[in-house]
Amino acid sequence: MNPVNYLYLSALLFTIGAAGVLVRRNAIIVFMCVELMLNACNLAFVTFSRIHGNLDGQIIAFFTMVVAAAEVVVGLAIILMIFRVRHSASVDDANLMKL
Amino acid sequence: MTSLVQSVDWVAVAPVLVTALTGLAVLVTDLFLAPRHKPLLGWVTIAGLALAALCLIPLTDGDRATFCLTTGDRQCSYVADHFALAVQLLVVGGALLTALLSVTTVRREALPAGEYWFLLLSSAAGAALLPASRDLATLIVALEVASLPAFALVGLRRGDRGSAEAALKFFLSSVVATAVSLLGVSFVYAATGSLHLDTVAGGLDDVDPRLNALAALGVVLTLVGFAFKLAAVPFHFWVPDSYVGAPLPVAAYLSVVGKSAGFSGLALVTVVAFRPYADTWGPALAVLAALTMTTGNVAALRQRPDQPASAVRLLAWSSVGQAGYLLVPLAAAGYHDDPEEMVGATVAYALMYAVVNLGAFAVVALVAENRPGHRLTDHRALFSRNPLAALTMGFFLLCLAGLPPGVIGLFAKVAVFRTAVDSGLGWLAVVMAVNVTIALYYYLKWTALLFATPTTATPTTTPAARATATTAPAAPTPGTATPGAPGQATAPTATGSTVAGSTATAAREPSVPASVPHPLTAAIALAAALGVALSGAPQLILRLASGTLF
Amino acid sequence: MNAYAPILVLGGLAAVFAIGSVVAAALIGPSRYNRAKVEAYECGIEPTPQAVGGGRFPIKYYLTAMLFIIFDIEIIFLYPWAVSFDAMGLFGLVEMLLFALTVAVAYAYVWRRGGLEWD
Numbered sequence: 032m033n034p035v036n037y038l039y040l041s042a043l044l045f046t047i048g049a050a051g052v053l054v055r056r057n058a059i060i061v062f063m064c065v066e067l068m069l070n071a072c073n074l075a076f077v078t079f080s081r082i083h084g085n086l087d088g089q090i091i092a093f094f095t096m097v098v099a100a101a102e103v104v105v106g107l108a109i110i111l112m113i114f115r116v117r118h119s120a121s122v123d124d125a126n127l128m129k130l
Numbered sequence: 131m132t133s134l135v136q137s138v139d140w141v142a143v144a145p146v147l148v149t150a151l152t153g154l155a156v157l158v159t160d161l162f163l164a165p166r167h168k169p170l171l172g173w174v175t176i177a178g179l180a181l182a183a184l185c186l187i188p189l190t191d192g193d194r195a196t197f198c199l200t201t202g203d204r205q206c207s208y209v210a211d212h213f214a215l216a217v218q219l220l221v222v223g224g225a226l227l228t229a230l231l232s233v234t235t236v237r238r239e240a241l242p243a244g245e246y247w248f249l250l251l252s253s254a255a256g257a258a259l260l261p262a263s264r265d266l267a268t269l270i271v272a273l274e275v276a277s278l279p280a281f282a283l284v285g286l287r288r289g290d291r292g293s294a295e296a297a298l299k300f301f302l303s304s305v306v307a308t309a310v311s312l313l314g315v316s317f318v319y320a321a322t323g324s325l326h327l328d329t330v331a332g333g334l335d336d337v338d339p340r341l342n343a344l345a346a347l348g349v350v351l352t353l354v355g356f357a358f359k360l361a362a363v364p365f366h367f368w369v370p371d372s373y374v375g376a377p378l379p380v381a382a383y384l385s386v387v388g389k390s391a392g393f394s395g396l397a398l399v400t401v402v403a404f405r406p407y408a409d410t411w412g413p414a415l416a417v418l419a420a421l422t423m424t425t426g427n428v429a430a431l432r433q434r435p436d437q438p439a440s441a442v443r444l445l446a447w448s449s450v451g452q453a454g455y456l457l458v459p460l461a462a463a464g465y466h467d468d469p470e471e472m473v474g475a476t477v478a479y480a481l482m483y484a485v486v487n488l489g490a491f492a493v494v495a496l497v498a499e500n501r502p503g504h505r506l507t508d509h510r511a512l513f514s515r516n517p518l519a520a521l522t523m524g525f526f527l528l529c530l531a532g533l534p535p536g537v538i539g540l541f542a543k544v545a546v547f548r549t550a551v552d553s554g555l556g557w558l559a560v561v562m563a564v565n566v567t568i569a570l571y572y573y574l575k576w577t578a579l580l581f582a583t584p585t586t587a588t589p590t591t592t593p594a595a596r597a598t599a600t601t602a603p604a605a606p607t608p609g610t611a612t613p614g615a616p617g618q619a620t621a622p623t624a625t626g627s628t629v630a631g632s633t634a635t636a637a638r639e640p641s642v643p644a645s646v647p648h649p650l651t652a653a654i655a656l657a658a659a660l661g662v663a664l665s666g667a668p669q670l671i672l673r674l675a676s677g678t679l680f
Numbered sequence: 681m682n683a684y685a686p687i688l689v690l691g692g693l694a695a696v697f698a699i700g701s702v703v704a705a706a707l708i709g710p711s712r713y714n715r716a717k718v719e720a721y722e723c724g725i726e727p728t729p730q731a732v733g734g735g736r737f738p739i740k741y742y743l744t745a746m747l748f749i750i751f752d753i754e755i756i757f758l759y760p761w762a763v764s765f766d767a768m769g770l771f772g773l774v775e776m777l778l779f780a781l782t783v784a785v786a787y788a789y790v791w792r793r794g795g796l797e798w799d
Contacts (some may be wrong), residue, residue, distance in 0.1 A: 067310050094267050109297045111743075113291075135772070157789055161788065
């Protein structure tokens with residue numbers, strides 16, 4: 032199969048993720064969109080790795096996955112903490128810091 | 131077949147490793163430690179960081195490299211060259227001063243000790259790894275190792291709404307920046323087929339013309355993640371909120387070590403990896419530098435001194451402005467024939483900035499011992515209460531402003547300025563000059579505030595001033611609850627003019643501050659000693675600015 | 681095609697074992713009906729028309745999920761090692777043990793802090 036198709040998919044995923052980050056207001060959804068962006072990057076890395084015929088791309092994909100997992104955990108912890116204090120996960124409600 | 135096993139030079143990685151292992155040790159020790167022994171953890175942390183700094187000594191030749199490929203062109207992933215060592219010294223030293231600052235904060239705010247020290251050390255380990263890494267995967271991982279614990283540190287105050295929201299804002303924007311950065315890395319990888327910085331530079335030299343746009347886009351996108359850590363405009367909006375929401379030492383840490391992670395990453399990717407695309411990132415960084423310093427300084431100018439946390443907010447915005455100066459040599463590197471020389475000026479500036487900014491944060495922490503509001507007005511007439519603290523604070527502020535006697539600040543600024551002029555970026559030099567002038571205003575205003583004379587008598591208080599003082603929300607000033615006119619016990623909420631405010635200045639402030647915690651004093655003394663030493667012998671830092679580091 | 685023969689054999693053996701177990705259980709085992717047998721197997725919640733609690737579930741699930749992700753993702757680094765452990769030799773083994781030790785520290789932390797207790 033033509034590897035370029037994977038790149039299209041990756042670009043699509045990244046765009047969906049980026050749009051979600053900008054549009055959605057729920058912290059958890061924003062967060063899922065970030066994960067989508069990271070995984071789109073992973074797909075791109077693996078595809079380019081295939082095109083170039085070396086493994087560098089696959090290695091960085093591994094590390095990206097771990098980084099993403101660590102981000103999930105830290106992010107969920109922060110969101111949980113906010114939820115405990117405020118009982119809402121909306122980004123818009125997090126307005127205490129507005130100038 | 132050659133063995134694929136890479137040899138590990140443990141001495142070369144020691145500074146990072148010692149920091150990380152101390153972190154693990156602290157975390158495990160905390161689990162089995164009785165609560166009354168928890169303060170020990172802070173001292174273990176400080177000892178670990180000092181040890182990590184000592185581990186830099188055997189590396190001073192700057193010729194160590196490890197984690198090298200055993201095949202092909204033997205690229206190494208970890209290089210302990212002079213650039214790496216200088217930034218590692220900055221990171222470890224910055225973390226050490228932060229740790230000194232934190233000892234009292236952890237106890238007073240009842241932060242979970244084991245977690246706090248572990249997160250601080252992990253983040254420092256990531257920031258120390260970053261300048262030594264020579265491939266894009268390690269760079270990204272190091273960047274994340276430096277950032278992820280920082281999010282948690284910002285949000286560590288349990289049940290505090292501001293802390294949690296600051297952490298969320300910082301976190302969400304940072305991970306988006308990382309994702310964008312990763313996309314950029316993937317484009318660069320697509321164009322060059324490698325992740326090692328030197329090979330990337332070679333690959334970018336002769337990119338397939340059809341991939342030219344892709345490579346250029348990749349180069350620019352990769353910069354985003356690092357520019358975010360450096361708090362360059364337009365990736366700066368998290369800074370004031372995070373600094374105010376975080377415990378004060380964490381804010382100090384972010385302003386110094388976080389920034390060093392950002393600028394060292396930027397220096398590596400631009401000067402080492404993306405050198406063939408200097409005509410793309412050079413102008414981008416120049417615009418970024420101009421925007422950053424202007425936005426930071428103008429916003430700092432607009433801080434009202436009587437607002438809660440205005441001192442921290444001012445330092446936050448001034449740190450954004452300083453980030454702009456840090457970017458100038460990097461931008462200049464894009465225009466200069468010998469870009470590596472430019473990086474030296476950035477490192478020199480960063481070292482200076484790290485010392486004096488941490489010092490300034492330490493004095494703010496000291497003032498907050500008596501008046502926890504972090505207001506600028508809390509600093510009024512500090513000289514009469516604590517002359518030594520006021521003098522050191524004045525010194526730090528003058529260094530940040532770049533005026534004598536803060537000689538080192540002046541020299542570092544001149545070094546940065548020279549890079550812009552040398553590489554033909556006249557307009558950037560002009561912008562920088564204007565910004566330095568703007569910054570003079572608020573730094574000097576703060577300095578003047580420190581030395582404002584406290585008036586002693588109530589009768590001089592004009593009715594108007596008394597009215598402002600009584601109606602305005604009083605700054606919490608424990609220990610000043612002496613009976614008397616209500617207007618005189620509260621620090622006046624300044625109405626903009628220093629002169630008008632000084633008539634009603636807190637005359638009844640305790641002339642000697644309540645017992646100041648020793649670690650805090652040590653931090654201030656250390657920063658002041660470093661600053662004075664560097665001012666006396668600026669050639670120490672300026673040698674960095676003149677030689678090549680790589 | 682020859683390379684796939686062992687996989688086919690493995691698949692065949694697995695199928696024989698699976699089908700054999702099910703058939704044997706039906707033939708040999710006693711079959712007595714009781715309520716527990718129609719309920720959701722082992723874990724999970726009885727399906728209801730509306731989501732319980734308006735679709736919300738206890739925050740404790742998040743904690744468990746977070747812990748799971750951490751330990752789950754660590755496994756990723758075992759794959760490259762598993763594929764090339766003969767090339768890495770003793771060095772690789774020692775490195776993986778050090779890695780596992782680091783993960784064990786995280787485990788010890790979670791355990792001591794009570795992250796593994798449900799209530």
